[in-house]
Amino acid sequence: MPIYLAGHNILTHTKRFSVDIGCVRLTEEFIRSDPIAPAELQQAAKHAMSLLHSHLDRVSMDKRSMVGVGGTITSLAAIHQKMEACDPDRIHRYILQRNEITSILGRLSRMKLEDRRKVPGLPLQRADVIVAGAAIFSVIMEMLDAQEITVSNRGIRYGVLLSELL
Numbered sequence: 001m002p003i004y005l006a007g008h009n010i011l012t013h014t015k016r017f018s019v020d021i022g023c024v025r026l027t028e029e030f031i032r033s034d035p036i037a038p039a040e041l042q043q044a045a046k047h048a049m050s051l052l053h054s055h056l057d058r059v060s061m062d063k064r065s066m067v068g069v070g071g072t073i074t075s076l077a078a079i080h081q082k083m084e085a086c087d088p089d090r091i092h093r094y095i096l097q098r099n100e101i102t103s104i105l106g107r108l109s110r111m112k113l114e115d116r117r118k119v120p121g122l123p124l125q126r127a128d129v130i131v132a133g134a135a136i137f138s139v140i141m142e143m144l145d146a147q148e149i150t151v152s153n154r155g156i157r158y159g160v161l162l163s164e165l166l
């Protein structure tokens with residue numbers, strides 16, 4: 001059964017929960033320097049982990065897959081594919097490996113904001129928050145020991161409906 005992730009809303013096969021965490025919130029709370037200081041990124045990741053721990057410590061990925069929805073994960077898929085223009089057909093069902101997300105996170109976190117704005121596949125309006133968003137996905141995948149995530153252009157409601165139908 002899939003585990004759906006949409007921003008700060010997470011749906012597993014048995015429960016739904018929402019956590020007050022998101023790329024904008026983490027950026028506003030922890031990111032102060034440009035490029036981002038490693039200590040700031042570590043603090044943001046540690047904070048995300050502490051908020052998610054009580055929810056995810058009982059979730060096992062055994063025979064489950066992760067499906068990510070929302071602007072951060074679709075942007076990461078577009079960045080990974082170096083898209084000059086958004087192509088929803090190339091993003092939907094694209095599979096990102098955990099190490100690929102970690103690699104993108106490391107590369108983007110070392111860039112100045114003005115350089116992130118030039119990254120192929122990264123929408124301009126996400127350049128300031130993409131690092132925190134990538135950190136959240138990286139933390140979740142690490143906590144669940146998930147090796148890959150399937151990207152969906154559809155919203156979480158679609159995932160809930162599909163889950164109910166299956």
